[in-house]
Amino acid sequence: MRSDNFTTPPTDSRTKAKALLLGLQEEICKGLEQIDGEGKFQEESWERPEGGGGRSRVMQEGRIFEQGGVNFSEVQGDELPPSILNQRPEAKGHNWFATGTSMVLHPRNPYIPTVHLNYRYFEAGPVWWFGGGADLTPFYPYLQDTRHFHKIHKEACDSINSTLHKVFKPWCDEYFFLKHRNESRGVGGIFFDYQDGTGSLYKGQNSDGAAAIEAEKIGKTNLSWETLYSLAKACGQAFLPAYIPIIEKRHTQTFSDRERNFQLYRRGRYVEFNLVWDRGTIFGLQTNGRTESILMSLPPLVRWEYGFKAPPGSREALLTDIFTKPQEWFTDKSLEEICRPLEAFD
């Protein structure tokens, strides 16, 4: 399936992709400052010695956000690192161009989930592709919040092509998975990579997984550069409406040391995922990226506790037993029965 011919992207592909992703950073930062009400993003522009640069924006000690980072970058290099060439052998021997916007938000209130977004566009010789997604990591999960986040992202995917979400939802579950803990990072969302408009929608590494099986059922899907551009745009623009209503609903809920301590403990998993498993982080560190911008995703305060186990039947155990496993959030009605008694439904 990798031997399909790649269509030629529009002559202004890099300019268009860059404008889209810069605009996304702009729009998201504006929306986040508005909801925060107090915190402001501090901007730093930087250049990469090997080519390109970026614009990092960080909010620290806001009202809602203990820390938030939204990073735009546009970089070039001679040869892609092995971690990507394994997946894109056609790119070997070619110089590359990559532009992306990535974001991680660490809210102060443990009832507001941590959230991540990343959209990116690559070119390398004959190959080009879009990638990205957004996923939610609650500490004290609510089924309705989870459903809302998924619903908005599904609608964005559906606005482009009704088959996409079937693959991108399980791909997200598969990607944001901590093998050494045997748990998901959170409740997922959507994830896609290597979308070059040829062959299978799924271009991940797990040929037995749910995403691969769905993609197999759908069959070969040829999508134009413009369609995939629109996909990245629709999904990127879905972020604020997917996340802001959750903040609005949760930010006045009071919490004590217990919730705060559990939040700090669970943030440790976020660190473990990003440093051990995340391909984006590894790519950045391998390509001599700007360390401070790459590691902007790490939480401002984190706890590790040897041997911690959530008390059975608790809100904390709900997270570890149910909300950090891949689920069918809409169709599995048993989730409602589990969440209601713990006041985790609405």
Place this chain on the structure above:
Amino acid sequence: MRSDNFTTPPTDSRTKAKALLLGLQEEICKGLEQIDGEGKFQEESWERPEGGGGRSRVMQEGRIFEQGGVNFSEVQGDELPPSILNQRPEAKGHNWFATGTSMVLHPRNPYIPTVHLNYRYFEAGPVWWFGGGADLTPFYPYLQDTRHFHKIHKEACDSINSTLHKVFKPWCDEYFFLKHRNESRGVGGIFFDYQDGTGSLYKGQNSDGAAAIEAEKIGKTNLSWETLYSLAKACGQAFLPAYIPIIEKRHTQTFSDRERNFQLYRRGRYVEFNLVWDRGTIFGLQTNGRTESILMSLPPLVRWEYGFKAPPGSREALLTDIFTKPQEWFTDKSLEEICRPLEAFD
């Protein structure tokens, strides 16, 4: 140099190595409980489904130690993971045996350094080897403490063979290095790996580095199994006399939020090293090790702060400018001139 014939280890090699490393865990825990005065190690024994098991000991919320973990393990498996087979191709196709004791201590007082120790013994088919070392990671460094730690470890190496320390000191600087930060984890100590008694003392990956150059000068060094066993023993036993006097000297020094915050911030580097670069951690996670025991090394509380820079001329800048770069702690007299005005000499 890898084609040398390996000598046959004694018939009771596994039993002897295991007893040494179990005894080391015992001895170290006893010494640490004594100096702490309040904290006690909690023990958990565990089995590994694929073979073997271990004995983890953790102290939490002690007087001196905010957290400390000393872990013994003895494990077997069918084939070593790629990260090790790259270095030991002779082990390919053979099942393996590994036993080790590892320790990380996170003291509460920022004037007491974090410290790590690990000694281990492997067998796989025709190959056997010893590895290990100990290294110190201060937050508010003192030249005399650094010299003391190095001196005791040098004496332990010298008691076996006077050439060893010349290689193992720079190897430690090379191994505990954060490439993405371009800084050392701390002030080093000693490190050695793949010591099988044949060829060069240095079996690391950096053929241009100081350790490789020293080993080249020394030439081929044949050491018996028994000699290398004695090396692990001498170095392991050097730990308490290398570290305890530093605690005794520093634990009454008072500190404020500034020192505490800097300590928590620098602990972030410890997490970054262990999760991104440490071969021991990667080996554990790749071989389906016991996650809680592997990640016992992570600090109990950690901070990340985007774009932090230590004020020029400060105690904090002394750490980042001088004490996280490889140094000749004894012979470089300029260090004394730098440390004295900052009251970082004695």
